[in-house]
Amino acid sequence: MAEATRARRLDLVELLAANGAEIKSVSLVDALLSWEPKLIRYFLDHGADPVEDRPFTTAFVAKVRTALRPFVEYRQAHPDLAPQLQEQLDCALRFFCAEGDLKWVSLLLWAGADPRSRGPCPEKEYTEDPECYTSALEEACSSENLDVLKRLKPCLSDDMSELLQRAAIWCRRETLAYLLDIGADPNDKPNGGSSVLDVVLTQLSFAHLAYGSKRLKSKYDVARQLECVHELLSRGAIWNLGDGPEMNALRRALLECEPDVTIELLQLFRKHNACPAERVHKLLASPRMKQHLNAATNALLRLGIHLDASANASRKAQRGRAQISR
Numbered sequence: 185m186a187e188a189t190r191a192r193r194l195d196l197v198e199l200l201a202a203n204g205a206e207i208k209s210v211s212l213v214d215a216l217l218s219w220e221p222k223l224i225r226y227f228l229d230h231g232a233d234p235v236e237d238r239p240f241t242t243a244f245v246a247k248v249r250t251a252l253r254p255f256v257e258y259r260q261a262h263p264d265l266a267p268q269l270q271e272q273l274d275c276a277l278r279f280f281c282a283e284g285d286l287k288w289v290s291l292l293l294w295a296g297a298d299p300r301s302r303g304p305c306p307e308k309e310y311t312e313d314p315e316c317y318t319s320a321l322e323e324a325c326s327s328e329n330l331d332v333l334k335r336l337k338p339c340l341s342d343d344m345s346e347l348l349q350r351a352a353i354w355c356r357r358e359t360l361a362y363l364l365d366i367g368a369d370p371n372d373k374p375n376g377g378s379s380v381l382d383v384v385l386t387q388l389s390f391a392h393l394a395y396g397s398k399r400l401k402s403k404y405d406v407a408r409q410l411e412c413v414h415e416l417l418s419r420g421a422i423w424n425l426g427d428g429p430e431m432n433a434l435r436r437a438l439l440e441c442e443p444d445v446t447i448e449l450l451q452l453f454r455k456h457n458a459c460p461a462e463r464v465h466k467l468l469a470s471p472r473m474k475q476h477l478n479a480a481t482n483a484l485l486r487l488g489i490h491l492d493a494s495a496n497a498s499r500k501a502q503r504g505r506a507q508i509s510r
Contacts, residue, residue: 185210192218194226207231216243216251224254234258235268244276245306247288252295259296273297274320278305281320281336284329289320289336299324299336325350330358344368345379352383355408357415370421377424384412385423388437388445401441403448410448417456424459427466435473443480446473450487464489 185205188196201207207230215227216239228234243251259269277297280288282305293299299320304311324333325347338347348368351359360380364370370378391406393399403410417423425431438446453459468477474491477484484491 186214189214189218189223192220192223194220194223197223197226201230208233211237212239213237213242216240216248217246219248219250221250221254224251225257228254228258234262234265235272238272238275240269240272241275241279241306244273244288244292245279249291252291256295270296270298271301271303274301275303275306277320278303278318278323279307281323281327281332282308284327284332286329286331286335289324289332293335300342321347322350325356325359325363326354328356330356330362333359333362338363338366340367345372348380349383352380352412353387355384355387355412357408357411360412360415361419364415364419370416370419373424375424376422378416378421381413381416381421381423382425382430384409384416385425385434385449386437387412388441389433401445403442403444406441406445410445410452413449414452417452417458420456422458423453423463425463431467435467435470439472439476443477443483446477447480447483447487450484450489454487461488 185197185200185207186209188200189210207227210227210232212227212232212234215224215232218224234240240251240255255269255273259266262269273292273295274297277289277292277299280292281299297320302317302319304316305318305323308316310316321333321336321338321342324336327333338344344363344367348360348363348370351363370380373379387409388401388406391401391409393401393405425434438449450464453464468474468489468491477491481491
């Protein structure tokens with residue numbers, strides 16, 4: 185039966201089944217991967233398991249176009265299995281959204297895939313862990329192909345903060361711009377700040393250098409991150425980071441970069457009035473930041489920033505907090 189299926193010989197499959205061979209002795213995946221619609225329908229009509237191990241997801245990921253119509257017909261004929269079949273279809277949609285394959289995204293949407301359902305994404309680590317489940321919309325935000333996201337037609341009733349952050353993790357400037365264009369609010373934190381801006385700034389730490397390189401990252405190395413920062417600030421994003429671990433993490437990221445990166449960031453903050461001077465002083469107040477930026481003193485002065493003043497402002501703020509606590 186397995187050999188007849190691989191040979192795409194429906195006549196032999198029928199002969200074997202008529203003489204007692206079990207259809208279920210061959211996985212439905214093998215029939216789907218034959219690309220033969222008549223063979224696929226024969227297996228489905230004669231008891232092949234359409235659910236175990238997600239056979240349709242496997243076929244769709246392998247881009248077996250001829251499996252689409254038998255799938256749609258079988259789902260219509262078996263409403264009792266509709267949820268399990270739908271999950272397989274949605275699973276494949278998440279895969280192609282992550283891949284940025286507009287053609288297959290369109291085909292799966294035609295077949296009825298839901299871009300908002302959450303579940304595993306094939307060929308990703310920990311994909312069966314419910315805490316790692318994603319939606320096709322979220323996967324599309326990480327893709328380089330913006331047309332895929334547009335095809336899914338996101339709207340303001342979706343979790344825009346989550347979609348923005350997905351795009352921010354991968355530094356997709358065009359995706360950020362599109363989501364903001366359709367009405368996403370960049371300032372979603374309770375303190376009025378932008379969580380997506382915070383995410384982009386953390387990505388400064390993840391800019392890749394050549395293996396083993398110990399040099400500081402240049403503006404060229406973090407160009408994508410800076411472009412996303414500029415996009416967000418130009419749309420009104422506010423930088424309002426707390427004083428604790430988040431601020432320290434940003435300092436560490438900037439210490440891994442050349443001083444010009446910090447200067448560029450400060451220039452963007454000033455140009456777009458993205459934060460008060462006090463918050464900038466807090467960022468620059470640590471001894472390591474002062475030492476790191478020592479060579480850029482003139483550039484800081486042109487921005488109206490004096491490192492000693494930043495340190496004094498930070499000490500005053502700390503004394504004020506200590507008095508309040510007492």
